[in-house]
Amino acid sequence: MSTAQGARARARTEVTAAIKDEARRQLAAEGAARLSLRAVARELGMVSSALYRYFPSRDDLLTALIVDAYDSLGERAEEAHGTAAGGPFERWVTVCEAVRGWALEHPHEYALIYGTPVPGYTAPATTVPAAARVGLLLIGIARDAHRKPDLPRPSLPDDLRPEAERMVADFAPDVPPEVVTALVAAWAQLYGLIGFELFGQFNRVVEEREAFFRQAVGQLARGVGLAPGHA
Numbered sequence: 001m002s003t004a005q006g007a008r009a010r011a012r013t014e015v016t017a018a019i020k021d022e023a024r025r026q027l028a029a030e031g032a033a034r035l036s037l038r039a040v041a042r043e044l045g046m047v048s049s050a051l052y053r054y055f056p057s058r059d060d061l062l063t064a065l066i067v068d069a070y071d072s073l074g075e076r077a078e079e080a081h082g083t084a085a086g087g088p089f090e091r092w093v094t095v096c097e098a099v100r101g102w103a104l105e106h107p108h109e110y111a112l113i114y115g116t117p118v119p120g121y122t123a124p125a126t127t128v129p130a131a132a133r134v135g136l137l138l139i140g141i142a143r144d145a146h147r148k149p150d151l152p153r154p155s156l157p158d159d160l161r162p163e164a165e166r167m168v169a170d171f172a173p174d175v176p177p178e179v180v181t182a183l184v185a186a187w188a189q190l191y192g193l194i195g196f197e198l199f200g201q202f203n204r205v206v207e208e209r210e211a212f213f214r215q216a217v218g219q220l221a222r223g224v225g226l227a228p229g230h231a
Contacts, residue, residue, distance in 0.1 A: 028108040032118045067130045069109040074133025076102040088145035089226040096217035103194045143175050153178040186220040
């Protein structure tokens, strides 16, 4: 790459970052539904036609912000998992606490990916790998734990077994069918717990939020067959 090409690439990276930063500021102030490319361009002192060279539409900008948020959350969870002490139960709780910590630090980005859907926007398939990072991490913890034959498994109704086996084939290979349905339920409940705290549903209900969350995600871990102190 020539010196001129390198300078243009750096300039494009810097402008892209500035556009995203301003868009995040607007998300915090106005919400995702009111995000406007023209407003972003105006705040940055750009003409709209110049901004369209970076993001052809509002949906393209939203998609970039969504992928960035999922990746940031996934990185936080993976870093926590990498330094967690103890067995599968302890690693599960550590990852869940990292997800909550990220959400409390980035409430508007959390709302973008787990809050009210943006009217008129449909997330493309390109968001899936980033969105899956936390879920795959939790699946991996459960998979490793259930390699041991003595670990208890949740019950599974007969009429749900075909669906559980489909889930195993689609996204959780080598996870027992009895475990995978409990995992999906735990994944949904994790984000429900965080959303209730973040969006005010726990106000005047739960005061000791951190202790409550730790106990709740411990119960989720037990629901997928994990137990404290089990290697």
